[in-house]
Amino acid sequence: MEIRLDGWMTHTTSTHMRNNPSRRRILLTGAAAAILAAMPAAAKPEAAKALIERVVGEISSAVGPNRSNGRKVNEIERIIGTYTDLATIARSTLGPPARAATSGQLRAYQNAFRGYLARKYTPRFDEFFGGSITVIDARPWKSHFQVSTTAEMQGREAFSVIFLVSTRSGKPLIFDIIIAGVSVLKTEALEVRGLLDRARGDLDILTANLQSLG
Numbered sequence: 001m002e003i004r005l006d007g008w009m010t011h012t013t014s015t016h017m018r019n020n021p022s023r024r025r026i027l028l029t030g031a032a033a034a035i036l037a038a039m040p041a042a043a044k045p046e047a048a049k050a051l052i053e054r055v056v057g058e059i060s061s062a063v064g065p066n067r068s069n070g071r072k073v074n075e076i077e078r079i080i081g082t083y084t085d086l087a088t089i090a091r092s093t094l095g096p097p098a099r100a101a102t103s104g105q106l107r108a109y110q111n112a113f114r115g116y117l118a119r120k121y122t123p124r125f126d127e128f129f130g131g132s133i134t135v136i137d138a139r140p141w142k143s144h145f146q147v148s149t150t151a152e153m154q155g156r157e158a159f160s161v162i163f164l165v166s167t168r169s170g171k172p173l174i175f176d177i178i179i180a181g182v183s184v185l186k187t188e189a190l191e192v193r194g195l196l197d198r199a200r201g202d203l204d205i206l207t208a209n210l211q212s213l214g
Contacts (some may be wrong), residue, residue: 029194048145048165049138052174055083056133056149063126076125077118085166086110086174092175092185093192105203113199114212117188119214130154133161143171151179 036041080086089097090110098106131153138147147163162178176185191205195213199205 012067015112021160041054045140045145048163048172049135049146051083051165052138052147052163053135054148055079055174056135059125063122064129069122073118073122077114077120081116083174085169086114087177088166088168088175089113089185089188093189094196095189095193096201097196097201101203109115109203109207109210112207115194116210116214128153132202134171138165143168144175 009175022118058079059076062079063072087106087110088105090113093113094101094109128151131151134152136148136150138145139162144167145165147165149161149163150158151161152158159162160178161180163174164176164178165172166175167173176183178184195209196203196206199209
């Protein structure tokens with residue numbers, strides 16, 4: 001499945017993929033097959049794959065030169081809130097301090113963090129405009145699923161983007177993206193913990209600071 005990021009969403013199966021079904025086939029051992037057979041439909045690899053195809057398509061529609069930056073940021077923030085396991089991501093980026101936070105503090109931090117991510121990554125998504133992301137396959141890995149894709153941008157060599165998808169909430173949600181071998185979750189955890197240190201460990205100050213960053 002190739003999705004072009006040119007402001008329009010097109011779904012075309014490449015000839016190579018049609019002629020090479022092994023790229024889409026998920027090979028399972030007996031134990032793994034038994035576990036997956038007992039999972040609800042939403043936990044199947046195809047559901048994880050469909051999630052990524054939808055997310056990439058919606059990002060494609062959200063960015064581009066004909067939209068204002070504010071509108072793009074709002075759309076990306078909506079996509080993050082809808083298709084990511086934001087609660088898990090927020091707790092992971094905070095680390096141990098998340099355990100001492102109140103539910104209200106975590107909720108405020110999560111909201112601020114969502115806006116921060118949208119403002120930070122919207123310009124990067126804009127860089128993909130005119131390129132494409134090809135969804136290769138989805139497969140189970142430990143307690144989650146990996147959806148492998150190849151990204152192509154104008155003037156650059158193609159590179160790997162792997163989406164990690166969890167179904168702990170009952171539906172597939174993204175909790176990390178590995179871009180050319182670099183984890184976005186780990187990168188943001190380092191960034192947030194550095195900001196928390198500068199806030200002298202005060203989560204409320206960190207939350208307030210995030211609202212102006214990105």
